Amino acid sequence: MIWSIALGAGAAAKAGxxxxxxxxxxxGGPPAPPDAxxxxxxxxxxxxxxxxxxxxxxxxxxxxxxxxxxxxxPERADDLLQETFYRFLRSDRPPxxxxxxxxxxxxxxxxxxxxxxxxxxxxxRRREASAPEPDGAPPPDRALALDIxxxxxxxxxxxxxxxxxxxxEGASHREVAEVLGVAEASVKVLLFRxxxxxxxxxxxxxIAAEDxx
Amino acid sequence: xxxxxxxxxxARTRTLEPRREALVxxxxxxxxxDPADGAPLPEPEPIYWRARVISRLTERQEAAERAARPLExxxxxxFVALAALAATxxxxxxxxxxxxxxxxxxxxxxxxxxxxxxxxxxxxxxxLGAGLAGLQLxxxxx
Numbered sequence: 001m002i003w004s005i006a007l008g009a010g011a012a013a014k015a016g017x018x019x020x021x022x023x024x025x026x027x028g029g030p031p032a033p034p035d036a037x038x039x040x041x042x043x044x045x046x047x048x049x050x051x052x053x054x055x056x057x058x059x060x061x062x063x064x065x066x067x068x069x070x071x072x073x074p075e076r077a078d079d080l081l082q083e084t085f086y087r088f089l090r091s092d093r094p095p096x097x098x099x100x101x102x103x104x105x106x107x108x109x110x111x112x113x114x115x116x117x118x119x120x121x122x123x124x125r126r127r128e129a130s131a132p133e134p135d136g137a138p139p140p141d142r143a144l145a146l147d148i149x150x151x152x153x154x155x156x157x158x159x160x161x162x163x164x165x166x167x168x169e170g171a172s173h174r175e176v177a178e179v180l181g182v183a184e185a186s187v188k189v190l191l192f193r194x195x196x197x198x199x200x201x202x203x204x205x206x207i208a209a210e211d212x213x
Numbered sequence: 214x215x216x217x218x219x220x221x222x223x224a225r226t227r228t229l230e231p232r233r234e235a236l237v238x239x240x241x242x243x244x245x246x247d248p249a250d251g252a253p254l255p256e257p258e259p260i261y262w263r264a265r266v267i268s269r270l271t272e273r274q275e276a277a278e279r280a281a282r283p284l285e286x287x288x289x290x291x292f293v294a295l296a297a298l299a300a301t302x303x304x305x306x307x308x309x310x311x312x313x314x315x316x317x318x319x320x321x322x323x324x325x326x327x328x329x330x331x332x333x334x335x336x337x338x339x340x341l342g343a344g345l346a347g348l349q350l351x352x353x354x355x
Binding site: 053057060061065069074078082085089090144145148149151152163167192196198199202203207208209213 | 228237238239249250255263264265
């Protein structure tokens with residue numbers, strides 16, 4: 001469950017790094033109830049700076065990794081990350097508990113990334129087309145990483161989000177549905193198709209599971 | 214009711230063949246271990262303070278708007294009272310005004326006759342409009 005990962009990310013990072021922390025999974029909790037609270041002061045007034053900083057350090061790193069896979073551009077991912085937290089702080093109905101806060105942040109980040117998907121894809125293609133060819137072949141390990149990255153980018157942005165949330169963040173179908181705004185029942189099918197598409201893209205590049213061990 | 218076709222086996226299980234499952238999982242693990250994700254994060258303090266400052270400014274603006282609202286209402290009430298007072302005064306000073314207005318309404322053709330009346334007919338709505346616009350400007354500035 002991604003939201004509990006965020007809770008334990010600090011300890012997990014000490015134990016084995018964020019990558020390990022993100023791969024941990026836990027049982028799915030109940031869905032967040034619809035927020036029927038009246039609009040109150042913005043989250044920036046409800047959270048003091050130290051609380052916010054603690055939340056930021058727990059969630060920001062996995063969230064930025066997620067945004068990087070959606071946006072495909074580290075700089076844009078950083079911008080989106082800051083905008084996501086800014087919007088969280090400016091929200092009239094700041095989520096109360098840690099799980100809801102994390103869900104809120106992922107949902108906001110996804111929406112922000114969605115807004116710029118087409119523009120970002122155009123820019124990336126333009127940049128890639130104008131970038132000079134690197135001198136010589138990259139080292140084999142780097143070439144493999146680039147190939148995996150390219151295969152992953154063949155997925156549609158929503159498919160990337162699905163695969164990342166479920167496969168890396170360990171989110172349950174319910175949580176994925178909540179973040180992406182799709183029906184929970186559809187997640188299984190969409191996820192299956194996205195994983196199949198990724199497998200085919202990796203196959204086309206001649207990448208085998210044995211190469212990745 | 215339309216009967217749904219029997220789903221294909223893969224649609225029932227929704228898992229890829231083991232080799233492909235392993236491939237996808239390994240690729241994702243490799244992506245998740247990208248050292249670029251370990252790059253320093255943007256500092257949280259500027260984000261916090263930017264939101265905090267904007268929130269405070271918004272709160273102040275909202276408070277000022279709330280404070281201006283009774284004033285706006287008082288201005289409007291004063292304007293209506295003045296208009297009523299002016300109308301009463303005009304009727305008191307010129308009792309024939311009502312008869313004149315009735316004649317004016319009943320005799321559209323007669324409008325062109327008295328240029329003074331026509332000027333009055335134009336001036337009164339203009340003055341009223343100007344008064345309202347002035348009031349609006351005043352409340353907006355506050």
